[in-house]
Amino acid sequence: MPYKIVADNCTGCSACEPECPNKAIYETPDGLFAIDPNKCTECIGFYDEPQCVAVCPIEDTCVIDTRYPRYQAV
Amino acid sequence: MPTANLSSHTVRLDELMQKIAKHKGCSSSGKTGCGSKAGSGDLPPEIWEKVKNHPCYSEEAHHHYARMHVAVAPACNMQCNYCNRKYDCANESRPGVVSERLTPEQAVKKVLAVASAIPQMTVLGIAGPGDPLANPDKTFKTFELVAKAAPDIKLCLSTNGLALPDYVDTIQKFNIDHVTITINMIDPEVGAEIYPWIFYRHKRYRGKEASKILSERQLEGLEMLTERGILCKVNSVMIPGINDQHLVEVNRAVKARGAFLHNIMPLISAPEHGTVFGLRGQRGPTAQELKALQDKCEGEMNMMRHCRQCRADAVGLLGEDRSQEFTLEKLRTQEVKYDLATRRAYQELVEQERKAKAQAKQQELQALAGTRSELKILVAVATKGGGRINEHFGHAKEFQIYEVSATGAKFIGHRRVDLYCQGGFGEEDALSTILQALGDCHAVLVAKIGGCPKAELKAAGIDPVDQYAGQFIEQSAIAYFKEYLAKVERGEIEHRARGDAQIRQGGLLAGVA
Numbered sequence: 093m094p095y096k097i098v099a100d101n102c103t104g105c106s107a108c109e110p111e112c113p114n115k116a117i118y119e120t121p122d123g124l125f126a127i128d129p130n131k132c133t134e135c136i137g138f139y140d141e142p143q144c145v146a147v148c149p150i151e152d153t154c155v156i157d158t159r160y161p162r163y164q165a166v
Numbered sequence: 167m168p169t170a171n172l173s174s175h176t177v178r179l180d181e182l183m184q185k186i187a188k189h190k191g192c193s194s195s196g197k198t199g200c201g202s203k204a205g206s207g208d209l210p211p212e213i214w215e216k217v218k219n220h221p222c223y224s225e226e227a228h229h230h231y232a233r234m235h236v237a238v239a240p241a242c243n244m245q246c247n248y249c250n251r252k253y254d255c256a257n258e259s260r261p262g263v264v265s266e267r268l269t270p271e272q273a274v275k276k277v278l279a280v281a282s283a284i285p286q287m288t289v290l291g292i293a294g295p296g297d298p299l300a301n302p303d304k305t306f307k308t309f310e311l312v313a314k315a316a317p318d319i320k321l322c323l324s325t326n327g328l329a330l331p332d333y334v335d336t337i338q339k340f341n342i343d344h345v346t347i348t349i350n351m352i353d354p355e356v357g358a359e360i361y362p363w364i365f366y367r368h369k370r371y372r373g374k375e376a377s378k379i380l381s382e383r384q385l386e387g388l389e390m391l392t393e394r395g396i397l398c399k400v401n402s403v404m405i406p407g408i409n410d411q412h413l414v415e416v417n418r419a420v421k422a423r424g425a426f427l428h429n430i431m432p433l434i435s436a437p438e439h440g441t442v443f444g445l446r447g448q449r450g451p452t453a454q455e456l457k458a459l460q461d462k463c464e465g466e467m468n469m470m471r472h473c474r475q476c477r478a479d480a481v482g483l484l485g486e487d488r489s490q491e492f493t494l495e496k497l498r499t500q501e502v503k504y505d506l507a508t509r510r511a512y513q514e515l516v517e518q519e520r521k522a523k524a525q526a527k528q529q530e531l532q533a534l535a536g537t538r539s540e541l542k543i544l545v546a547v548a549t550k551g552g553g554r555i556n557e558h559f560g561h562a563k564e565f566q567i568y569e570v571s572a573t574g575a576k577f578i579g580h581r582r583v584d585l586y587c588q589g590g591f592g593e594e595d596a597l598s599t600i601l602q603a604l605g606d607c608h609a610v611l612v613a614k615i616g617g618c619p620k621a622e623l624k625a626a627g628i629d630p631v632d633q634y635a636g637q638f639i640e641q642s643a644i645a646y647f648k649e650y651l652a653k654v655e656r657g658e659i660e661h662r663a664r665g666d667a668q669i670r671q672g673g674l675l676a677g678v679a
């Protein structure tokens with residue numbers, strides 16, 4: 093399952109954007125950030141912990157998006 | 167704007183500074199009056215050259231020169247218990263909090279507009295709202311563009327230090343000669359109380375482990391910078407019960423690694439800011455607690471007491487927030503022409519004024535020579551800048567506090583009062599908060615004051631003085647002190663110690679980043 097950003101919590105600080113190994117995080121027109129579910133690999137294959145979760149200053153902002161299946165390493 | 171006011175015989179500024187330093191007994195005691203406070207003092211010439219026009223580093227310069235910050239760095243790589251990263255409101259001003267985020271290109275436009283309108287703006291800083299080195303591309307792009315467009319502006323940077331060792335070479339390459347590092351502890355046990363986590367090398371660390379890494383990185387970065395001759399200031403937030411005693415050790419550690427100034431500032435922690443400390447009811451220090459700690463550290467190295475903890479995007483002379491004049495909206499419609507000639511002319515005028523001021527103080531000090539009194543009093547001063555007593559009592563948003571004794575006048579800090587006047591409080595409430603903020607002062611020196619506040623000040627034991635209107639601050643403070651001493655000796659008044667004062671919460675902070 094990819095991660096998603098809870099827009100209500102996001103401050104738009106941009107800290108997560110450069111940390112994503114898959115360039116899955118992008119800025120939205122209202123100055124917040126969002127994750128492209130097709131690009132997010134949950135950081136599997138890169139890091140032990142999802143980078144967006146580890147760097148985000150607001151708890152429960154980068155969370156698992158349960159609408160999608162788990163990411164399968166190829 | 168100050169006007170030149172030179173008396174007939176001119177003395178070279180550096181000679182004068184030497185005399186003042188000698189007079190204050192720098193070489194013998196080493197305790198007070200050294201370094202940035204009295205002009206060049208005992209600083210090595212290359213350091214004095216770097217700080218003399220820097221309002222954040224030289225107490226003497228901050229009367230005349232200004233710095234601005236541009237908010238190009240929103241991301242941070244750690245969390246502090248005195249910071250609420252969600253906070254972003256134009257009506258509130260707290261450390262690292264600004265409401266406008268700029269791209270490097272927008273930031274440069276703003277810098278040029280401000281520098282052309284305010285010739286005393288000589289320093290550009292990047293301090294946040296996050297950590298500049300957690301946004302290296304934006305930070306260094308901004309410096310690069312400004313250096314190209316306005317080569318006379320000095321560049322500085324404030325950081326929490328976590329990423330610092332990785333960027334020391336870049337900092338040197340971009341000719342950034344002032345760096346401020348916020349160091350609140352050197353002991354991970356203490357750090358664990360201040361920092362819940364850091365993000366380092368792709369991992370989130372918590373607790374003591376986080377603070378251990380942070381402290382190592384901060385001290386390593388500091389050492390690397392000073393080795394390269396880059397001027398370093400250390401900021402520390404004084405948090406009573408957590409790091410207040412420990413900051414004496416921090417002071418020693420940063421001095422040993424070549425930090426040039428140590429700025430201890432009070433924790434600001436109102437609950438409405440929503441910070442961990444604010445919500446937990448962690449209090450900030452009182453004015454006397456802060457001063458006692460600063461005094462304790464002063465023997466160790468230069469202490470900076472003029473930090474007003476201004477907003478990260480404050481514009482204008484320190485504390486005088488003119489940022490609303492230069493919003494993005496206004497910049498979009500504005501043509502900017504960089505006026506280097508006017509800036510040079512203004513700065514020359516300021517140099518003359520600074521000489522005159524130093525000279526006036528020197529004369530007054532000579533008159534005090536031979537006085538053998540142990541008395542010390544604090545006086546508050548209302549000023550608009552330029553080192554003169556030139557503000558009406560009722561218009562003052564803040565007061566500058568000087569400690570005056572037989573050895574001279576020493577600047578010890580600012581007391582903000584304006585915030586109390588907002589939000590529907592009546593005049594009387596405003597006055598009582600001023601009385602609280604000046605509770606430890608014997609006198610307040612103003613350009614003018616109404617009859618009503620005059621009477622109330624007197625009743626509270628604070629002498630309202632308008633006889634030095636328009637004159638230089640330190641000279642006047644010393645003159646007032648002489649008169650005070652004479653009255654005490656003649657038995658006209660009785661010298662009494664005064665109480666403590668409150669440090670206002672909320673408002674105006676920047677230096678934390």
Ligand code: SF4
Pocket residue numbers: 097101102103104105106107108109124125147148149150153154
């Ligand atoms: S780090 Fe968190 S708060 Fe900052 S932009 Fe990313 S999701 Fe938003």
Ligand code: SF4
Pocket residue numbers: 094095111112113114115116117127131132133134135142143144145
């Ligand atoms: S979990 Fe990793 S891959 Fe997915 S968005 Fe966050 S940083 Fe990118």
